Amino acid sequence: MKTGRVDLRDVQSTMLVTLYLRALESRDANPILGDRFAADAVRRIDYDWTRLSKRSVTNSRYGVALRGRQLDDWAADFLSRHPDATVLHMACGLDSRAFRLDPPAGVRWFDVDLPDVIELRRKLYDESGNYRMIASSVTDSAWLDEIPTDKPGLIIAEGLLMYLRENEVRELLKRLTDHFPSGELIFDGVAPWMAKATQLLKKNFGRWYGDYPAYWTPMRDESDVERWNPRLRLREHVALVSRYERIPDPGLRRMYGLGSRFGWFRNFLRVFRAEF
Ligand SMILES: C[S@@+](CC[C@H](N)C(=O)[O-])C[C@H]1O[C@@H](n2cnc3c(N)ncnc32)[C@H](O)[C@@H]1O
Numbered sequence: 001m002k003t004g005r006v007d008l009r010d011v012q013s014t015m016l017v018t019l020y021l022r023a024l025e026s027r028d029a030n031p032i033l034g035d036r037f038a039a040d041a042v043r044r045i046d047y048d049w050t051r052l053s054k055r056s057v058t059n060s061r062y063g064v065a066l067r068g069r070q071l072d073d074w075a076a077d078f079l080s081r082h083p084d085a086t087v088l089h090m091a092c093g094l095d096s097r098a099f100r101l102d103p104p105a106g107v108r109w110f111d112v113d114l115p116d117v118i119e120l121r122r123k124l125y126d127e128s129g130n131y132r133m134i135a136s137s138v139t140d141s142a143w144l145d146e147i148p149t150d151k152p153g154l155i156i157a158e159g160l161l162m163y164l165r166e167n168e169v170r171e172l173l174k175r176l177t178d179h180f181p182s183g184e185l186i187f188d189g190v191a192p193w194m195a196k197a198t199q200l201l202k203k204n205f206g207r208w209y210g211d212y213p214a215y216w217t218p219m220r221d222e223s224d225v226e227r228w229n230p231r232l233r234l235r236e237h238v239a240l241v242s243r244y245e246r247i248p249d250p251g252l253r254r255m256y257g258l259g260s261r262f263g264w265f266r267n268f269l270r271v272f273r274a275e276f
Pocket residue numbers: 011012013014015018019090091092093094095112113114117136137138139158159160163
């Protein structure tokens with residue numbers, strides 16, 4: 001069934017880009033992520049996808065796939081050790097992680113995003129006993145009251161923290177680590193030069209940059225997460241560019257391979273795993 005015409009703005013529109021890129025990557029012969037749910041969702045959403053089918057956008061599909069793959073692997077590892085965990089998937093967009101991972105029966109999973117995103121998500125996916133969607137900004141406080149406090153928490157933030165202000169990140173992380181007895185936070189972060197570049201582009205080339213928001217909170221170094229919240233201890237971090245051998249497109253593989261030799265480029269998009 002089709003969803004009806006979709007016209008999202010501001011930060012909400014960014015999840016159409018990541019969805020489209022995952023759908024595109026799933027068509028590769030040996031995909032890194034292979035998100036068939038994304039391909040199905042793109043078919044069902046009435047949106048002018050040709051707006052995203054330019055190389056300047058599609059070249060990012062392997063960055064998005066590598067990020068999703070690494071976060072999936074860390075999430076699966078956590079759930080194998082905590083088959084009764086509570087998962088908080090913040091800024092879920094239309095991501096199918098809850099279905100891709102097929103979590104153990106004892107896991108309770110909450111997908112959270114802004115109201116217009118969840119309204120669209122409900123047209124694509126159904127809730128079930130252990131799977132729920134919450135329509136709220138993560139910076140509001142009330143939504144967390146719905147989440148059980150008694151089990152270890154797996155907190156996922158993919159494509160979220162960079163859009164918040166640092167004080168919002170700190171407040172959010174404090175509320176989360178106060179909420180669960182223990183758990184892990186897995187998330188991605190952009191380099192400071194990326195944040196600066198988006199702010200400058202947004203300010204000076206707004207028409208070209210479009211509706212997308214700038215990044216406000218980059219990762220200066222991997223210990224930032226411990227500075228944001230002293231209860232968090234960094235366990236691991238991965239520069240996605242360093243995984244360039246997995247990229248099937250020879251031109252993009254070469255580009256990422258070359259870029260991985262330079263620290264500033266290698267760190268433009270990283271994923272982090274912290275525990276508490
Ligand atoms: C780049 S998209 C990533 C979506 C998804 N994680 C993915 O990888 O496809 C950013 C998402 O963050 C959500 N978002 C941004 N600010 C938010 C907030 N304050 N509360 C909840 N969601 C937010 C947007 O609505 C959007 O779905």
